[in-house]
Amino acid sequence: MDIIELQVSEEHKHERIDKFLSTYNDEWSRSQVQLWIKDGSVKVNDKEIKTNYKCQLADKIVVSIPEPEPLxxxxxxxxxxxxxxxxxxxxxxxxxxxxxxxxxxxxxxxxxxxxxxxxxxxxxxxxxxxxxxxxxxxxxxxxxxxxxxxxxxxxxxxxxxxxKSVTRRYKAIVHGSIPHDHGTINAPIGRDKVDRQSMTVTNVSSKDAVTHFHVIERFENFTFVECQLETGRTHQIRVHMKYIGYPLVGDPKYGPKKTLPINGQALHAGVLGFEHPRTKEYLEFEAPLPDEFEQVLDQIKNNR
Structure with a gap:
């Protein structure tokens, strides 16, 4: 059983505890947190509480994460x-x-x-x-x-x-023609207050997120870019590119409804590099764009 200890800061004072905990960890859904509270796995100042408990400044919260059921x-x-x-x-x-x-x-x-x-x-x-x-x-x-x-x-x-020593470079097609050749997006990401299944740029219950990008090829209404992750937040590239006004083509959650014929976002993790755990040798690998991605790219080029 994992035990997580937290203390409530001024930022989260008067926030519901189930909301606070679900934003603390991207992988803790609000419904999961509510189940933990109901079964006594969450205590505040050594006492069990209800799901609608409002956090108070300096509250000591202990989350005893149950072992996952064997599946x-x-x-x-x-x-x-x-x-x-x-x-x-x-x-x-x-x-x-x-x-x-x-x-x-x-x-x-x-x-x-x-x-x-x-x-x-x-x-x-x-x-x-x-x-x-x-x-x-x-x-x-x-x-x-x-x-x-x-x-x-x-x-x-x-x-x-x-x-942040792992190399992770992604290829993406975004809506709009990005005028500058490269840039860095440094904007914290957290869960959307309205849609808990989505992430957004926010200063509330968020984590630092940094994405570097450069333009590979520019078209009238689209841009082919490469993005390099410095951090690895949930949906980071998708959220960051939307934030600066260039959402990914085909993105069903963060992009426009009218887009090019592709199933899901045009995003490919093409380059991965890391130090081998045993030999300490740096290894780097590159995977070519999938056929569907190439077909959409060709369609954009042919429609210039």
Missing amino acids: DVIAEDMDLDIYYEDQDVLVVNKPKGMVVHPAPGHLSGTLVNGLMAHCQDLSGINGVLRPGIVHRIDKDTSGLLMVAKNDMAHESLVAQLVE
Whole structure:
């Protein structure tokens, strides 16, 4: 059982506790937090509280996260696009449309199901639903992911992510013609107050987020860009590009409804580089754009 201790700051005074905790961690949904509160896994100043409790300045909150219920994640044979593999790490090119890890009610067809059939030795740090998973990309984003095959590798790769030493470069097509050749978006990201399933740029219950970008090719109504992550917040590139007025083509959550014929956002994690946990050698991999992405790019070029 993981135990998280927090103290309420002036910023969150009088905020409902379920809202406060769901914004503390991107992966804690408000409904999940409410269940923890109801079963006594959340205490404020050593006392159990109700879901509508309003936080007070300097409140000491202790969250005892229950162990996930054991679930049978079935190994499924898949034709995985493996770019690199040794005894410690694996690099895989995830196709668009594939979910990275299972969740209750969605236990098959994920990358983890395929990884479990491909190799039995995956890090157990992230539990039964996310074996070996160090970082993830959205379902409709394609591209490279690093996977840890043991706990030593997992801890090393996570440390590199924290230190911002991992190279992560994405290709994207955005609406609008960006006039400048490159730029940096430094804007904190947190959950949207109205739509809890969406992220937004906000100073409330947010985390620092930095995205660098440069223009690869400019068109009349679109721009082909490469984005490099300095941080890795949920939906970061999608939120940041919308924030500066250039939402991703095909993005069903953050983009315009009228867009080019593509299923989901035009975003591809094309370059991934990191220091090997054991040898300390820097490794870098590049995956080409998927066919659907190339087809949309060709359509834009042909319609100039």
